Amino acid sequence: MMKLYYSKQSRATRPRWVMEELGLEYEIVPMNLQAGDQRKPEFKELNPLGQIPVLQDHERVICESGAICLYLADRYRPGTMAPALDQRGDYYRFCFYVYNTLEHQLIEIFLHTRFLPEDQRKPERVAQAKELLQARLQIIADHLATREFIADGRFTTADVLVGSALDWAHMQGLLGGFPSLVGYVEKLKKRPAYQRAHETEVAHS
Amino acid sequence: MKLFFAPQTRAVSSRWALEELAVPHELVQLKFPEELVHPELRAANPLGQVPTLVDGDQVVTESSAIALYLADRFPAAGLAPAQDRRHEYYQWAFFVGAAMEPHLLEYFLQTVRFSEAERDSARAASAKEKFERVLQIVNHHLADRQYLLGDQFSMVDVILGSLLGWASMLKLLDGFEHVGAYYKRIYSRPAFQKAAA
Ligand SMILES: N[C@@H](CCC(=O)N[C@@H](CS)C(=O)NCC(=O)O)C(=O)O
Numbered sequence: 001m002m003k004l005y006y007s008k009q010s011r012a013t014r015p016r017w018v019m020e021e022l023g024l025e026y027e028i029v030p031m032n033l034q035a036g037d038q039r040k041p042e043f044k045e046l047n048p049l050g051q052i053p054v055l056q057d058h059e060r061v062i063c064e065s066g067a068i069c070l071y072l073a074d075r076y077r078p079g080t081m082a083p084a085l086d087q088r089g090d091y092y093r094f095c096f097y098v099y100n101t102l103e104h105q106l107i108e109i110f111l112h113t114r115f116l117p118e119d120q121r122k123p124e125r126v127a128q129a130k131e132l133l134q135a136r137l138q139i140i141a142d143h144l145a146t147r148e149f150i151a152d153g154r155f156t157t158a159d160v161l162v163g164s165a166l167d168w169a170h171m172q173g174l175l176g177g178f179p180s181l182v183g184y185v186e187k188l189k190k191r192p193a194y195q196r197a198h199e200t201e202v203a204h205s
Numbered sequence: 206m207k208l209f210f211a212p213q214t215r216a217v218s219s220r221w222a223l224e225e226l227a228v229p230h231e232l233v234q235l236k237f238p239e240e241l242v243h244p245e246l247r248a249a250n251p252l253g254q255v256p257t258l259v260d261g262d263q264v265v266t267e268s269s270a271i272a273l274y275l276a277d278r279f280p281a282a283g284l285a286p287a288q289d290r291r292h293e294y295y296q297w298a299f300f301v302g303a304a305m306e307p308h309l310l311e312y313f314l315q316t317v318r319f320s321e322a323e324r325d326s327a328r329a330a331s332a333k334e335k336f337e338r339v340l341q342i343v344n345h346h347l348a349d350r351q352y353l354l355g356d357q358f359s360m361v362d363v364i365l366g367s368l369l370g371w372a373s374m375l376k377l378l379d380g381f382e383h384v385g386a387y388y389k390r391i392y393s394r395p396a397f398q399k400a401a402a
């Protein structure tokens with residue numbers, strides 16, 4: 001059975017959501033990040049960066065949450081969660097947009113408002129990131145103004161990635177000026193697979 | 206197909222991908238950053254960033270997305286693995302942007318882009334150290350491989366190679382033997398030469 005190295009409220013919920021959408025069987029390996037499970041040598045054999053999620057699918061080991069999601073969508077029940085190979089412009093565009101453009105600001109804001117010790121937080125960096133974030137959220141709002149989903153006219157893995165990042169932005173109170181994006185996130189969160197993926201860490205069978 | 210391009214930016218990657226696939230295309234050459242106000246670029250991508258690819262009515266942004274999109278759009282070249290064997294392919298595609306690029310960008314800003322007064326040498330040193338730690342992982346991976354996926358060049362080599370081109374200008378590849386040999390191997394490809402010219 002596939003194994004997902006996982007902690008709740010982390011990027012590991014993204015591949016878990018995809019596995020739930022696909023109806024796959026998997027085992028959750030709970031990781032206690034506070035206790036430093038991710039820095040143990042046996043885990044660093046799987047991911048030398050010492051980060052979750054990691055997916056073990058028989059002899060295959062895959063790191064990077066975005067990569068795991070795209071892999072699953074192509075490997076299992078192909079076509080269910082991903083467009084045809086020659087129709088992937090919006091799909092790839094927004095999957096990478098999440099990681100290589102949008103999340104840079106979300107991470108910066110998170111670090112300097114919550115994560116770092118108070119004396120290391122830099123309010124000017126938060127202000128700058130928030131300003132950049134507006135234009136970057138606007139790109140997604142414009143794209144969704146004429147569409148219900150990100151790619152292919154239907155729900156795909158791109159919605160899992162964009163939706164998860166926007167969900168995080170919403171939790172940080174950053175979607176204020178974008179009611180349509182709040183509506184999009186709320187709609188995705190009603191999906192049974194989203195809800196199952198955010199349940200407690202019990203193994204599914 | 207039309208590529209909004211500027212030399213010595215992330216757009217080199219997309220031009221390289223087009224050249225590898227020998228796709229006929231129109232190159233809209235812009236000077237970075239002053240010409241990024243180009244109205245047609247802004248209409249396609251309001252962020253005004255390069256690369257931006259326009260393929261009929263499909264707009265694709267994000268250098269890594271453009272590379273993967275083109276590999277799948279022109280499958281005959283064989284630059285993407287079969288659909289059920291894409292674990293390493295996707296992993297490297299995301300790894301470059303998520304684990305490597307932020308440190309390289311920070312180092313570039315703190316040593317080149319910012320004015321001397323704005324530079325923070327502690328941040329530069331920390332970025333260099335983090336980048337080198339990740340580069341060590343890549344170096345180890347390449348010790349017994351010609352390319353990221355093994356014996357065969359693929360589109361993720363375009364993604365990594367473009368980033369290494371940038372790192373090499375900043376002299377960050379010194380001392381990484383296998384990365385150095387790999388970079389030489391891919392740098393000699395005519396498609397890369399043309400894109401980086
Ligand atoms: N780019 C990676 C980032 C992974 C990441 O940052 N994981 C965090 C949890 S969301 C982690 O494992 N942090 C533990 C640590 O860095 O010590 C991905 O998307 O999978």
Ligand SMILES: N[C@@H](CCC(=O)N[C@@H](CS)C(=O)NCC(=O)O)C(=O)O
Nearest residue numbers: 100101214215253254255256267268
């Ligand atoms: N994540 C994007 C980043 C694109 C990007 O930042 N491009 C730069 C040139 S290297 C740019 O156009 N900057 C102009 C701006 O942001 O205004 C990618 O990989 O394509």
